[in-house]
Amino acid sequence: MVMIFTLVSAVQEKLNEIVDQIISRREEEKKQKEKEAEEAEKQLFHGTPVTIENFLSWKAKFDAELLEMKKKRMKEEEQAGKNKLSGKQLFETDHNLDTSDIQFLEDAGNNVEVDESLFQDMDDLELEDDEDDPDSPPADAESDSTD
Template identity: 85%
Template structure:
């Protein structure tokens, strides 16, 4: 003969280990009413033709120690639970269904998208035109002759008077620099050899 209380204890331990955070034992003994009588009922669920889109049919098949008002409360609770489950299922399904793509929807989206692209292109063109009007450093130096002496003026203001003998640079042709040497090529192992 099976020891039911031991089996039930093992079942509780198993459930506690599987669901440690969500499973709570409310009572180790079966709850009884004021007169130490237990209440028992058997519910019969029958799938409807459109289940799971429709709630199943249910009825109280047998009952023990239940009053009529308790039976109606149980039936109301079942109706509320079934409606809540169907609404939750429908809300979950709505997450996976977006706006259906029709020709009209697509054309509206395409017009809006093309408009956004056109705005971006216009903005880039304006930025490009503004960049064309800006002078490069060389152009700025060539047009603004105040910059010719700005470095010298800066050094003079700092007390560092530098004089440059420009005659040294005028006769560069007199220097005998050999241009016939090959340039250094790192890919060529013989380019760094000295003759």
């Protein structure tokens, strides 16, 4: 019984040592990965140093791309402009447009209906639009005209 207890205790201690080693190795690997990730992030932010030669080559590429984009935009605008006709050109090509407004007015005719009941209570309203109306003359001009 004493022998079995001694053996089990020794095995248990050895297993605890192995588990502790595994845990410490995992922690070290985790720390190493975090450190590598930080270094990689620092490299991303570090970039390449700017020198006169680097800048001039980048500037030349950038200007070329910008010029190419402007040329594309100009071509697109030209193509869009070719398809659109001016108002004068529309009237010259489509003679139905000459009479379309007249036809519309004839169709509408004098069939405009006004509901007069909407305007019956207008006397009860207090309208003070002289001050608010930008088209009305100033108060000084009104007093001069009444003199």
